[in-house]
Amino acid sequence: xxxxxxVLELFEEQKEFLDTTVAQNIERYRKGDAKITVTDEKxxxxxxxxxxxxxxxxxxxxxxxxxxxxxxETHEKNEAYKKYFADVFNMATLPFYWSTxxxxxxxxxxDKDSPKLYRRPAPDLCMEFCEQxxxxxxxxxxxxxxxxxxxxxxxxxxxxxxxxxxxxxxIAERYADKIRTIEVTNEMDWGEGRTAFYDExxxxxxxxxLAEKYFPNNQLVINESTxxxxxDKCRSTAKYxxxxxxxxxxxxxxxxxxxxxxxxxxxxxxxxxxxxxxxPQSLYKHMDLYTNLGKPLQVTEVTIPAYxxxxxxEEIQAxxxxxxxxxxxxxxxxxxxxxxxxxxxxxxxxxxxxEKIRASQGDMTLGENYxxxxxxxxxxxxxxxxxxxxxxxQKVWHTEDSTKTDANGNAAFRGFYGTYELEITxxxxxxxxxxxLSKKSDNQIxxxx
Numbered sequence: 262x263x264x265x266x267x268v269l270e271l272f273e274e275q276k277e278f279l280d281t282t283v284a285q286n287i288e289r290y291r292k293g294d295a296k297i298t299v300t301d302e303k304x305x306x307x308x309x310x311x312x313x314x315x316x317x318x319x320x321x322x323x324x325x326x327x328x329x330x331x332x333x334e335t336h337e338k339n340e341a342y343k344k345y346f347a348d349v350f351n352m353a354t355l356p357f358y359w360s361t362x363x364x365x366x367x368x369x370x371x372d373k374d375s376p377k378l379y380r381r382p383a384p385d386l387c388m389e390f391c392e393q394x395x396x397x398x399x400x401x402x403x404x405x406x407x408x409x410x411x412x413x414x415x416x417x418x419x420x421x422x423x424x425x426x427x428x429x430x431x432i433a434e435r436y437a438d439k440i441r442t443i444e445v446t447n448e449m450d451w452g453e454g455r456t457a458f459y460d461e462x463x464x465x466x467x468x469x470x471l472a473e474k475y476f477p478n479n480q481l482v483i484n485e486s487t488x489x490x491x492x493d494k495c496r497s498t499a500k501y502x503x504x505x506x507x508x509x510x511x512x513x514x515x516x517x518x519x520x521x522x523x524x525x526x527x528x529x530x531x532x533x534x535x536x537x538x539x540x541p542q543s544l545y546k547h548m549d550l551y552t553n554l555g556k557p558l559q560v561t562e563v564t565i566p567a568y569x570x571x572x573x574x575e576e577i578q579a580x581x582x583x584x585x586x587x588x589x590x591x592x593x594x595x596x597x598x599x600x601x602x603x604x605x606x607x608x609x610x611x612x613x614x615x616e617k618i619r620a621s622q623g624d625m626t627l628g629e630n631y632x633x634x635x636x637x638x639x640x641x642x643x644x645x646x647x648x649x650x651x652x653x654x655q656k657v658w659h660t661e662d663s664t665k666t667d668a669n670g671n672a673a674f675r676g677f678y679g680t681y682e683l684e685i686t687x688x689x690x691x692x693x694x695x696x697x698l699s700k701k702s703d704n705q706i707x708x709x710x
Contacts, residue, residue: 264532265568265577271539272584278541279584286591291321291658295696295704297672299685302709306670310710313684314662320678320699321590322397322597323654324352325636326562327387328380329607333641334622341641346603347394349651354399354561354599355387355440356380358408359428366412371435379618380607388439399599400436401561402444402484403429404468406451406459413456421458426471433475440479442597444519444561445472447484450500465504469513483508484519484561491522491538495546497553506554518551519561522585523601525632528568539581541588552594559597560589566632567644570605574633579645586653600650606630606639685710 299307333339361381373385391398485501493499526534567578602608610628623639636647660676683694
């Protein structure tokens with residue numbers, strides 16, 4: 262038996278937990294009861310109205326990064342990328358890395374027709390795609406120090422703060438009313454920084470308080486790496502939990518907690534390195550811990566390796582994704598799951614030469630390409646993992662039903678939270694209505710015909 266098959270056995274060891282707690286929590290926390298009242302314009306109840314219920318989308322956010330939008334080497338691949346993205350996801354992470362959004366001081370790349378940079382499509386181009394397909398954009402990330410521009414490397418703390426405020430103001434003016442989720446800081450426990458500001462004790466606090474000033478009506482998110490979010494001792498003294506809580510106590514308005522989930526381990530080390538990360542009860546323990554902070558959780562960057570395009574490896578990737586998505590979806594505090602790279606061969610490569618990076622497309626030995634962690638192969642053909650996420654979100658966690666009003670014009674259905682089409686037929690005439698079944702509502706739906 263290979264280590265890859267042993268990895269799946271980690272889930273089999275906790276089959277009872279998956280079949281009971283996880284399944285029951287999906288039913289309890291991801292579905293709600295809608296009560297429908299159908300009347301005429303005078304308020305008279307309409308009995309025996311036949312109602313067909315069809316879910317159109319999820320309130321829960323399932324996403325991926327949009328970093329390869331119009332970045333492929335052929336028109337056909339670009340169109341396939343857009344199709345496969347829009348067919349499955351209702352959220353997209355957009356690249357707001359400062360180093361590539363303003364590579365030269367004062368020369369920004371917000372506009373749709375900005376000069377192209379590998380894996381960094383211009384925000385306006387991404388926004389256009391999202392608007393066309395009803396996809397919610399997600400910003401990543403305002404103050405990610407690892408990707409501050411080189412022209413700030415020798416700047417003073419005051420100069421950096423002034424430049425950051427200008428950046429916040431520009432982004433807020435263009436996108437605050439269009440992008441709800443604003444990721445403020447990312448990977449603060451990286452190691453040595455590149456600028457003088459990184460080691461300042463008020464870094465996180467200052468960045469969030471400034472974000473509150475420019476994004477008062479947005480959701481402000483903190484984000485951290487896999488090891489800090491899922492592999493610590495799962496105590497309130499763990500670094501990520503402790504520094505998040507400390508900054509909240511200092512007045513930083515942190516609205517949601519991001520937790521990356523990249524399984525970046527060599528194939529030969531997979532079994533030993535992922536035992537904790539693939540343990541359902543350990544994952545629940547971590548989510549329960551961060552729930553104590555009173556904020557929703559977001560699984561912000563997911564990479565599950567396949568390690569090759571061999572059939573067995575791809576099927577194992579899909580099975581791992583199926584289990585993990587169910588675990589995260591079942592926890593009441595989680596509101597987003599964002600897969601990272603949609604396509605193999607276009608992952609992050611740590612190389613300062615953009616032309617060399619472009620030339621490396623499709624080389625699965627370079628950088629994060631090694632993991633074969635995408636949901637599509639390099640030729641844009643879908644892997645079993647892509648089909649699995651589509652199956653979960655559009656079939657398994659999907660509601661279609663039919664009901665009929667009683668003598669008082671009342672009917673009901675239970676379904677996954679999201680947007681629905683109601684097809685209401687009375688005396689041979691059919692009317693369609695779009696309604697929402699929401700976790701945040703009493704779901705008393707009144708239909709006037």
